[in-house]
Amino acid sequence: MSEFKQTFNSSLGKKLIMALTGLFLCTFIIVHVGGNLLLFSNDNGFGFNVYANFLTHFPPIEVVAWILYLCIAIHALYGLILTIKNRKSRPVGYAIQPKADASWSSKNMGLLGSILFLFIVIHMGDFWYKYKYTNAVAFKEYRTDLATGQTTVSDYTPASADFNHSVSTENNVEIVRVKDLHARVAHSFSNVWYVLLYVIAMGALSFHLLHGFQSAFRTLGWVHRKYTPIVYAVGTWFFAVIIPVAFALMPLYYFFFYKG
Structure with a gap:
């Protein structure tokens, strides 16, 4: 050890x-x-x-x-x-710097x-x-029509302070609420x-x-x-x-x- x-x-x-x-x-x-x-x-x-x-x-x-x-x-x-x-x-630099192969980044x-x-x-x-x-x-709400693939977006205000995100589907529309x-x-x-x-x-x-x-x-x-x-x-x-x-x-x- x-x-x-x-x-x-x-x-x-x-x-x-x-x-x-x-x-x-x-x-x-x-x-x-x-x-x-x-x-x-x-x-x-x-x-x-x-x-x-x-x-x-x-x-x-x-x-x-x-x-x-x-x-x-x-x-x-x-x-x-x-x-x-x-x-x-x-601690003390050389009076004349010697040539070296070291790159600037190194x-x-x-x-x-x-x-x-x-x-x-x-x-x-x-x-x-x-x-x-x-x-x-803040939060955004994305609604995606699963039939057409079209997505709309709007602001979203959570009902509770501990809300993080959610994903749900209503009437063939996927709803994503996220920060x-x-x-x-x-x-x-x-x-x-x-x-x-x-x-x-x-x-x-x-x-x-x-x-x-x-x-x-x-x-x-x-x-x-x-x-x-x-x-x-x-x-x-x-x-x-x-x-x-x-x-x-x-x-x-x-x-x-x-x-x-």
Whole structure:
């Protein structure tokens, strides 16, 4: 037990924890960007609101969500510890900086991580906390004619304070009553400062993943002459380009084009 504790208290142990939590967060990012793409659906927020309700009321997903929050905290904490330790090991900079192969992102992971952690706190406070624990998010009622597939939407006021959502069918019409997180998103993305923060954070995410995804595989020893180029390509093009761009397009779309 003492050897196990000593291993994970070492620099290598901390890097292993960083790698494992980082890869878990990468899987979340894929799911999150996929669900958020529903924001581009021209359905008055129906798909996105149903998706948000599912994430916050399906018990297995809620358990995974709390594991996610724990991983974010651990990843941020160990990142801070490693950053401070690295700076303490070299308290005085070189008079002449030696040439190094390290990329800009690898040398600034602490800064990038700090920007992302600040963004996550603000982002969760604006959406997740207000959605789950306050009355700041109103309700919508969606009525879908099952014969024609046509959906109409209207505001809905619950009869009781503990109402969360409901799905029912009356006269071949499906009635879905759910919190309108979509309206909250549209409101937040109408603020130029929030949009700027979001885009800057996605830039930080891009550089963070550019180094972090590849570094996680090296830390875990998953290095192979045949597969390492694939890891680098996935880390560069999928995680460092496609996903951050997809995230950044959401606030830009709502700020410049959404007419809700």
